[in-house]
Amino acid sequence: MINNTPLHHIKELAEYIALQYEEKITPVNRIANHEELELFYDAYDKGTFDGMTVYTDNRFYIHLNTDNGNREDTERGRFTLAHELGHYFIDAHRIGLKKGILEPHPSIINRKQFNSIEREADYFASCLLMPESRFKQDVFKKKFSFQLIDNLCTQYKVSRTACAFRFAQIGNHPIMIVYAECGIVKWKLESDDFPYKWLLNDKNVPANTVMGEYFTQSNTRDIYKTEQVWAMDWFNYVKDRDTGRAFYEHCIPYKDKALSIIWED
Structure with a gap:
Protein backbone atom coordinates (compact mmCIF):
# COMPACT_ATOMS: atom_id res chain seq x y z
CA MET A 1 0.00 0.00 0.00
CA ILE A 2 1.36 3.40 -1.00
CA ASN A 3 0.37 6.39 1.11
CA ASN A 4 -0.84 9.54 -0.63
CA THR A 5 1.54 12.49 -0.63
CA PRO A 6 0.09 15.91 0.33
CA LEU A 7 -0.24 18.12 -2.74
CA HIS A 8 1.61 21.01 -1.12
CA HIS A 9 4.61 18.72 -0.60
CA ILE A 10 4.48 17.69 -4.27
CA LYS A 11 4.24 21.33 -5.34
CA GLU A 12 7.20 22.41 -3.20
CA LEU A 13 9.32 19.51 -4.47
CA ALA A 14 8.53 20.03 -8.16
CA GLU A 15 8.98 23.79 -8.06
CA TYR A 16 12.24 23.53 -6.11
CA ILE A 17 13.62 21.30 -8.87
CA ALA A 18 12.30 23.55 -11.68
CA LEU A 19 13.72 26.72 -10.17
CA GLN A 20 17.23 25.27 -10.11
CA TYR A 21 17.21 26.14 -13.82
CA GLU A 22 17.01 29.69 -15.11
CA GLU A 23 15.21 28.93 -18.36
CA LYS A 24 11.44 29.23 -18.46
CA ILE A 25 11.06 26.00 -20.46
CA THR A 26 11.93 23.45 -17.77
CA PRO A 27 14.68 21.19 -19.19
CA VAL A 28 13.15 17.84 -18.26
CA ASN A 29 15.68 15.81 -20.24
CA ARG A 30 18.57 17.51 -18.46
CA ILE A 31 16.92 16.81 -15.12
CA ALA A 32 16.65 13.12 -16.02
CA ASN A 33 20.26 13.04 -17.18
CA HIS A 34 21.43 14.76 -14.00
CA GLU A 35 19.76 11.97 -12.02
CA GLU A 36 21.42 9.41 -14.31
CA LEU A 37 18.07 8.04 -15.43
CA GLU A 38 18.09 5.97 -18.59
CA LEU A 39 15.60 7.34 -21.14
CA PHE A 40 14.24 5.26 -24.02
CA TYR A 41 12.16 6.93 -26.74
CA ASP A 42 10.81 3.94 -28.65
CA ALA A 43 7.73 2.69 -30.53
CA TYR A 44 5.65 0.57 -28.16
CA ASP A 45 2.43 0.53 -30.23
CA LYS A 46 -0.30 3.16 -30.25
CA GLY A 47 -2.81 3.11 -27.42
CA THR A 48 -0.71 1.05 -25.01
CA PHE A 49 0.96 3.56 -22.69
CA ASP A 50 2.56 7.01 -22.80
CA GLY A 51 5.37 6.56 -20.32
CA MET A 52 6.59 3.93 -17.89
CA THR A 53 9.14 4.04 -15.07
CA VAL A 54 10.79 0.71 -14.28
CA TYR A 55 13.23 -0.23 -11.50
CA THR A 56 15.48 -3.15 -12.26
CA ASP A 57 19.08 -4.12 -11.50
CA ASN A 58 19.29 -1.27 -8.98
CA ARG A 59 18.56 1.36 -11.64
CA PHE A 60 15.58 3.39 -12.86
CA TYR A 61 14.62 3.35 -16.53
CA ILE A 62 11.99 5.55 -18.19
CA HIS A 63 10.33 4.39 -21.40
CA LEU A 64 8.43 6.91 -23.56
CA ASN A 65 6.12 5.68 -26.31
CA THR A 66 6.74 7.59 -29.55
CA ASP A 67 3.77 5.82 -31.18
CA ASN A 68 1.56 7.92 -28.88
CA GLY A 69 3.36 11.13 -29.82
CA ASN A 70 5.77 11.17 -26.87
CA ARG A 71 8.82 12.39 -28.73
CA GLU A 72 11.67 14.32 -27.21
CA ASP A 73 10.94 18.06 -26.90
CA THR A 74 7.30 17.80 -28.01
CA GLU A 75 4.66 19.15 -25.64
CA ARG A 76 3.20 15.70 -25.05
CA GLY A 77 6.59 14.07 -24.64
CA ARG A 78 7.71 16.75 -22.18
CA PHE A 79 4.62 16.32 -20.02
CA THR A 80 4.91 12.52 -20.07
CA LEU A 81 8.56 12.68 -19.03
CA ALA A 82 7.72 15.22 -16.29
CA HIS A 83 4.98 12.82 -15.10
CA GLU A 84 7.44 9.92 -14.98
CA LEU A 85 9.93 12.12 -13.11
CA GLY A 86 7.16 12.54 -10.55
CA HIS A 87 7.21 8.79 -9.95
CA TYR A 88 10.96 9.03 -9.43
CA PHE A 89 11.14 12.14 -7.23
CA ILE A 90 8.06 11.58 -5.02
CA ASP A 91 9.40 9.45 -2.18
CA ALA A 92 6.38 7.16 -1.83
CA HIS A 93 6.36 6.43 -5.57
CA ARG A 94 10.09 5.79 -5.76
CA ILE A 95 10.03 3.47 -2.75
CA GLY A 96 6.97 1.70 -4.17
CA LEU A 97 8.79 1.07 -7.44
CA LYS A 98 11.86 -0.24 -5.63
CA LYS A 99 9.80 -2.61 -3.50
CA GLY A 100 7.62 -3.75 -6.39
CA ILE A 101 4.47 -2.30 -4.80
CA LEU A 102 3.94 0.23 -7.60
CA GLU A 103 3.51 -1.76 -10.78
CA PRO A 104 4.00 -0.14 -14.20
CA HIS A 105 0.85 -1.95 -15.39
CA PRO A 106 -1.63 -2.07 -12.47
CA SER A 107 -4.25 -4.73 -11.94
CA ILE A 108 -7.95 -3.87 -11.91
CA ILE A 109 -8.01 -4.50 -8.15
CA ASN A 110 -5.45 -1.73 -7.61
CA ARG A 111 -7.07 0.68 -10.09
CA LYS A 112 -8.36 3.14 -7.46
CA GLN A 113 -4.96 3.52 -5.80
CA PHE A 114 -3.25 3.61 -9.20
CA ASN A 115 -5.46 6.51 -10.32
CA SER A 116 -4.60 8.43 -7.15
CA ILE A 117 -0.88 7.90 -7.74
CA GLU A 118 -1.22 8.95 -11.38
CA ARG A 119 -2.99 12.17 -10.34
CA GLU A 120 -0.10 12.93 -8.00
CA ALA A 121 2.40 12.42 -10.84
CA ASP A 122 0.28 14.65 -13.13
CA TYR A 123 0.26 17.36 -10.49
CA PHE A 124 4.03 17.06 -10.10
CA ALA A 125 4.42 17.41 -13.88
CA SER A 126 2.22 20.51 -13.93
CA CYS A 127 4.19 22.17 -11.13
CA LEU A 128 7.53 21.17 -12.67
CA LEU A 129 6.69 22.55 -16.13
CA MET A 130 4.77 25.61 -14.91
CA PRO A 131 6.11 26.57 -11.45
CA GLU A 132 3.70 28.90 -9.70
CA SER A 133 6.07 31.81 -9.07
CA ARG A 134 7.04 32.04 -12.75
CA PHE A 135 3.62 31.23 -14.15
CA LYS A 136 1.84 33.87 -12.07
CA GLN A 137 4.24 36.59 -13.22
CA ASP A 138 3.12 35.97 -16.80
CA VAL A 139 -0.55 35.43 -15.92
CA PHE A 140 -0.96 38.79 -14.22
CA LYS A 141 0.45 40.78 -17.13
CA LYS A 142 -2.69 40.66 -19.30
CA LYS A 143 -6.46 40.43 -19.10
CA PHE A 144 -7.68 36.88 -19.63
CA SER A 145 -8.46 35.69 -23.13
CA PHE A 146 -7.83 32.51 -25.06
CA GLN A 147 -4.81 34.24 -26.61
CA LEU A 148 -3.26 34.36 -23.14
CA ILE A 149 -3.47 30.55 -22.92
CA ASP A 150 -1.94 30.26 -26.39
CA ASN A 151 0.92 32.59 -25.44
CA LEU A 152 1.61 30.71 -22.20
CA CYS A 153 1.67 27.39 -24.10
CA THR A 154 4.47 28.69 -26.27
CA GLN A 155 6.42 30.23 -23.41
CA TYR A 156 6.38 27.03 -21.33
CA LYS A 157 6.25 24.52 -24.22
CA VAL A 158 3.18 22.72 -22.90
CA SER A 159 -0.13 21.71 -24.46
CA ARG A 160 -3.19 23.94 -24.34
CA THR A 161 -4.91 21.42 -22.08
CA ALA A 162 -2.05 21.31 -19.58
CA CYS A 163 -1.78 25.10 -19.63
CA ALA A 164 -5.52 25.60 -19.14
CA PHE A 165 -5.47 23.13 -16.23
CA ARG A 166 -2.69 25.06 -14.55
CA PHE A 167 -4.45 28.37 -15.14
CA ALA A 168 -7.63 26.97 -13.60
CA GLN A 169 -5.59 26.00 -10.52
CA ILE A 170 -3.60 29.19 -9.92
CA GLY A 171 -4.69 31.79 -12.50
CA ASN A 172 -6.17 35.18 -11.74
CA HIS A 173 -9.46 34.66 -13.63
Whole structure:
Protein backbone atom coordinates (compact mmCIF):
# COMPACT_ATOMS: atom_id res chain seq x y z
CA MET A 1 0.00 0.00 0.00
CA ILE A 2 1.36 3.40 -1.00
CA ASN A 3 0.37 6.39 1.11
CA ASN A 4 -0.84 9.54 -0.63
CA THR A 5 1.54 12.49 -0.63
CA PRO A 6 0.09 15.91 0.33
CA LEU A 7 -0.24 18.12 -2.74
CA HIS A 8 1.61 21.01 -1.12
CA HIS A 9 4.61 18.72 -0.60
CA ILE A 10 4.48 17.69 -4.27
CA LYS A 11 4.24 21.33 -5.34
CA GLU A 12 7.20 22.41 -3.20
CA LEU A 13 9.32 19.51 -4.47
CA ALA A 14 8.53 20.03 -8.16
CA GLU A 15 8.98 23.79 -8.06
CA TYR A 16 12.24 23.53 -6.11
CA ILE A 17 13.62 21.30 -8.87
CA ALA A 18 12.30 23.55 -11.68
CA LEU A 19 13.72 26.72 -10.17
CA GLN A 20 17.23 25.27 -10.11
CA TYR A 21 17.21 26.14 -13.82
CA GLU A 22 17.01 29.69 -15.11
CA GLU A 23 15.21 28.93 -18.36
CA LYS A 24 11.44 29.23 -18.46
CA ILE A 25 11.06 26.00 -20.46
CA THR A 26 11.93 23.45 -17.77
CA PRO A 27 14.68 21.19 -19.19
CA VAL A 28 13.15 17.84 -18.26
CA ASN A 29 15.68 15.81 -20.24
CA ARG A 30 18.57 17.51 -18.46
CA ILE A 31 16.92 16.81 -15.12
CA ALA A 32 16.65 13.12 -16.02
CA ASN A 33 20.26 13.04 -17.18
CA HIS A 34 21.43 14.76 -14.00
CA GLU A 35 19.76 11.97 -12.02
CA GLU A 36 21.42 9.41 -14.31
CA LEU A 37 18.07 8.04 -15.43
CA GLU A 38 18.09 5.97 -18.59
CA LEU A 39 15.60 7.34 -21.14
CA PHE A 40 14.24 5.26 -24.02
CA TYR A 41 12.16 6.93 -26.74
CA ASP A 42 10.81 3.94 -28.65
CA ALA A 43 7.73 2.69 -30.53
CA TYR A 44 5.65 0.57 -28.16
CA ASP A 45 2.43 0.53 -30.23
CA LYS A 46 -0.30 3.16 -30.25
CA GLY A 47 -2.81 3.11 -27.42
CA THR A 48 -0.71 1.05 -25.01
CA PHE A 49 0.96 3.56 -22.69
CA ASP A 50 2.56 7.01 -22.80
CA GLY A 51 5.37 6.56 -20.32
CA MET A 52 6.59 3.93 -17.89
CA THR A 53 9.14 4.04 -15.07
CA VAL A 54 10.79 0.71 -14.28
CA TYR A 55 13.23 -0.23 -11.50
CA THR A 56 15.48 -3.15 -12.26
CA ASP A 57 19.08 -4.12 -11.50
CA ASN A 58 19.29 -1.27 -8.98
CA ARG A 59 18.56 1.36 -11.64
CA PHE A 60 15.58 3.39 -12.86
CA TYR A 61 14.62 3.35 -16.53
CA ILE A 62 11.99 5.55 -18.19
CA HIS A 63 10.33 4.39 -21.40
CA LEU A 64 8.43 6.91 -23.56
CA ASN A 65 6.12 5.68 -26.31
CA THR A 66 6.74 7.59 -29.55
CA ASP A 67 3.77 5.82 -31.18
CA ASN A 68 1.56 7.92 -28.88
CA GLY A 69 3.36 11.13 -29.82
CA ASN A 70 5.77 11.17 -26.87
CA ARG A 71 8.82 12.39 -28.73
CA GLU A 72 11.67 14.32 -27.21
CA ASP A 73 10.94 18.06 -26.90
CA THR A 74 7.30 17.80 -28.01
CA GLU A 75 4.66 19.15 -25.64
CA ARG A 76 3.20 15.70 -25.05
CA GLY A 77 6.59 14.07 -24.64
CA ARG A 78 7.71 16.75 -22.18
CA PHE A 79 4.62 16.32 -20.02
CA THR A 80 4.91 12.52 -20.07
CA LEU A 81 8.56 12.68 -19.03
CA ALA A 82 7.72 15.22 -16.29
CA HIS A 83 4.98 12.82 -15.10
CA GLU A 84 7.44 9.92 -14.98
CA LEU A 85 9.93 12.12 -13.11
CA GLY A 86 7.16 12.54 -10.55
CA HIS A 87 7.21 8.79 -9.95
CA TYR A 88 10.96 9.03 -9.43
CA PHE A 89 11.14 12.14 -7.23
CA ILE A 90 8.06 11.58 -5.02
CA ASP A 91 9.40 9.45 -2.18
CA ALA A 92 6.38 7.16 -1.83
CA HIS A 93 6.36 6.43 -5.57
CA ARG A 94 10.09 5.79 -5.76
CA ILE A 95 10.03 3.47 -2.75
CA GLY A 96 6.97 1.70 -4.17
CA LEU A 97 8.79 1.07 -7.44
CA LYS A 98 11.86 -0.24 -5.63
CA LYS A 99 9.80 -2.61 -3.50
CA GLY A 100 7.62 -3.75 -6.39
CA ILE A 101 4.47 -2.30 -4.80
CA LEU A 102 3.94 0.23 -7.60
CA GLU A 103 3.51 -1.76 -10.78
CA PRO A 104 4.00 -0.14 -14.20
CA HIS A 105 0.85 -1.95 -15.39
CA PRO A 106 -1.63 -2.07 -12.47
CA SER A 107 -4.25 -4.73 -11.94
CA ILE A 108 -7.95 -3.87 -11.91
CA ILE A 109 -8.01 -4.50 -8.15
CA ASN A 110 -5.45 -1.73 -7.61
CA ARG A 111 -7.07 0.68 -10.09
CA LYS A 112 -8.36 3.14 -7.46
CA GLN A 113 -4.96 3.52 -5.80
CA PHE A 114 -3.25 3.61 -9.20
CA ASN A 115 -5.46 6.51 -10.32
CA SER A 116 -4.60 8.43 -7.15
CA ILE A 117 -0.88 7.90 -7.74
CA GLU A 118 -1.22 8.95 -11.38
CA ARG A 119 -2.99 12.17 -10.34
CA GLU A 120 -0.10 12.93 -8.00
CA ALA A 121 2.40 12.42 -10.84
CA ASP A 122 0.28 14.65 -13.13
CA TYR A 123 0.26 17.36 -10.49
CA PHE A 124 4.03 17.06 -10.10
CA ALA A 125 4.42 17.41 -13.88
CA SER A 126 2.22 20.51 -13.93
CA CYS A 127 4.19 22.17 -11.13
CA LEU A 128 7.53 21.17 -12.67
CA LEU A 129 6.69 22.55 -16.13
CA MET A 130 4.77 25.61 -14.91
CA PRO A 131 6.11 26.57 -11.45
CA GLU A 132 3.70 28.90 -9.70
CA SER A 133 6.07 31.81 -9.07
CA ARG A 134 7.04 32.04 -12.75
CA PHE A 135 3.62 31.23 -14.15
CA LYS A 136 1.84 33.87 -12.07
CA GLN A 137 4.24 36.59 -13.22
CA ASP A 138 3.12 35.97 -16.80
CA VAL A 139 -0.55 35.43 -15.92
CA PHE A 140 -0.96 38.79 -14.22
CA LYS A 141 0.45 40.78 -17.13
CA LYS A 142 -2.69 40.66 -19.30
CA LYS A 143 -6.46 40.43 -19.10
CA PHE A 144 -7.68 36.88 -19.63
CA SER A 145 -8.46 35.69 -23.13
CA PHE A 146 -7.83 32.51 -25.06
CA GLN A 147 -4.81 34.24 -26.61
CA LEU A 148 -3.26 34.36 -23.14
CA ILE A 149 -3.47 30.55 -22.92
CA ASP A 150 -1.94 30.26 -26.39
CA ASN A 151 0.92 32.59 -25.44
CA LEU A 152 1.61 30.71 -22.20
CA CYS A 153 1.67 27.39 -24.10
CA THR A 154 4.47 28.69 -26.27
CA GLN A 155 6.42 30.23 -23.41
CA TYR A 156 6.38 27.03 -21.33
CA LYS A 157 6.25 24.52 -24.22
CA VAL A 158 3.18 22.72 -22.90
CA SER A 159 -0.13 21.71 -24.46
CA ARG A 160 -3.19 23.94 -24.34
CA THR A 161 -4.91 21.42 -22.08
CA ALA A 162 -2.05 21.31 -19.58
CA CYS A 163 -1.78 25.10 -19.63
CA ALA A 164 -5.52 25.60 -19.14
CA PHE A 165 -5.47 23.13 -16.23
CA ARG A 166 -2.69 25.06 -14.55
CA PHE A 167 -4.45 28.37 -15.14
CA ALA A 168 -7.63 26.97 -13.60
CA GLN A 169 -5.59 26.00 -10.52
CA ILE A 170 -3.60 29.19 -9.92
CA GLY A 171 -4.69 31.79 -12.50
CA ASN A 172 -6.17 35.18 -11.74
CA HIS A 173 -9.46 34.66 -13.63
CA PRO A 174 -12.05 31.88 -13.12
CA ILE A 175 -12.44 29.49 -16.06
CA MET A 176 -14.10 26.17 -16.83
CA ILE A 177 -12.63 23.50 -19.11
CA VAL A 178 -14.90 20.91 -20.77
CA TYR A 179 -13.71 17.93 -22.80
CA ALA A 180 -16.07 15.79 -24.90
CA GLU A 181 -15.97 12.94 -27.40
CA CYS A 182 -18.77 12.31 -29.92
CA GLY A 183 -20.98 14.83 -28.12
CA ILE A 184 -20.54 13.21 -24.68
CA VAL A 185 -18.77 15.10 -21.88
CA LYS A 186 -15.89 13.00 -20.55
CA TRP A 187 -14.67 15.42 -17.91
CA LYS A 188 -14.73 19.03 -16.78
CA LEU A 189 -12.65 21.17 -14.48
CA GLU A 190 -13.36 24.63 -13.15
CA SER A 191 -11.56 27.18 -11.00
CA ASP A 192 -12.70 27.23 -7.38
CA ASP A 193 -14.34 30.62 -7.89
CA PHE A 194 -16.05 29.84 -11.21
CA PRO A 195 -19.75 30.80 -10.72
CA TYR A 196 -21.26 27.50 -11.96
CA LYS A 197 -20.38 23.89 -11.16
CA TRP A 198 -23.01 21.85 -13.04
CA LEU A 199 -23.52 21.46 -16.79
CA LEU A 200 -26.96 21.72 -18.31
CA ASN A 201 -27.27 18.13 -19.56
CA ASP A 202 -24.68 16.57 -17.28
CA LYS A 203 -23.08 14.30 -19.91
CA ASN A 204 -24.56 15.39 -23.25
CA VAL A 205 -22.97 18.52 -24.73
CA PRO A 206 -25.66 21.26 -24.81
CA ALA A 207 -26.76 21.99 -28.39
CA ASN A 208 -26.73 25.82 -28.11
CA THR A 209 -23.01 26.04 -27.42
CA VAL A 210 -19.99 26.36 -29.68
CA MET A 211 -19.00 22.79 -28.89
CA GLY A 212 -22.58 21.63 -29.37
CA GLU A 213 -22.74 23.18 -32.83
CA TYR A 214 -19.50 21.44 -33.76
CA PHE A 215 -20.89 18.01 -32.90
CA THR A 216 -24.34 18.59 -34.42
CA GLN A 217 -23.19 20.10 -37.72
CA SER A 218 -21.14 17.14 -38.99
CA ASN A 219 -17.94 18.53 -37.47
CA THR A 220 -17.49 20.93 -40.41
CA ARG A 221 -18.08 24.32 -38.85
CA ASP A 222 -15.07 26.58 -38.45
CA ILE A 223 -15.03 27.30 -34.73
CA TYR A 224 -11.40 28.06 -34.06
CA LYS A 225 -12.37 31.36 -32.48
CA THR A 226 -13.98 32.83 -29.41
CA GLU A 227 -17.77 33.25 -29.39
CA GLN A 228 -20.26 34.55 -26.87
CA VAL A 229 -22.59 32.09 -25.13
CA TRP A 230 -25.14 32.44 -22.34
CA ALA A 231 -25.23 30.95 -18.87
CA MET A 232 -28.52 29.18 -19.58
CA ASP A 233 -26.97 27.47 -22.65
CA TRP A 234 -24.17 25.74 -20.71
CA PHE A 235 -25.08 25.54 -17.04
CA ASN A 236 -27.69 24.06 -14.74
CA TYR A 237 -29.28 25.88 -11.78
CA VAL A 238 -29.13 29.28 -13.47
CA LYS A 239 -31.32 31.78 -11.65
CA ASP A 240 -33.96 33.67 -13.62
CA ARG A 241 -32.10 36.95 -13.26
CA ASP A 242 -28.98 35.34 -14.77
CA THR A 243 -30.48 33.74 -17.88
CA GLY A 244 -28.91 36.47 -20.01
CA ARG A 245 -25.55 36.32 -18.24
CA ALA A 246 -22.88 36.32 -20.96
CA PHE A 247 -19.80 34.09 -21.12
CA TYR A 248 -17.17 33.41 -23.76
CA GLU A 249 -16.34 29.99 -25.15
CA HIS A 250 -13.36 28.97 -27.22
CA CYS A 251 -13.67 25.48 -28.66
CA ILE A 252 -10.72 23.46 -29.96
CA PRO A 253 -12.03 20.60 -32.14
CA TYR A 254 -10.24 17.56 -33.48
CA LYS A 255 -12.21 14.93 -35.42
CA ASP A 256 -14.73 13.45 -32.94
CA LYS A 257 -13.21 15.27 -29.94
CA ALA A 258 -13.40 18.83 -28.67
CA LEU A 259 -12.17 20.90 -25.75
CA SER A 260 -13.79 24.17 -24.71
CA ILE A 261 -12.56 26.88 -22.37
CA ILE A 262 -15.36 29.01 -20.90
CA TRP A 263 -14.97 32.28 -19.03
CA GLU A 264 -16.76 35.51 -18.11
CA ASP A 265 -15.53 39.09 -18.51
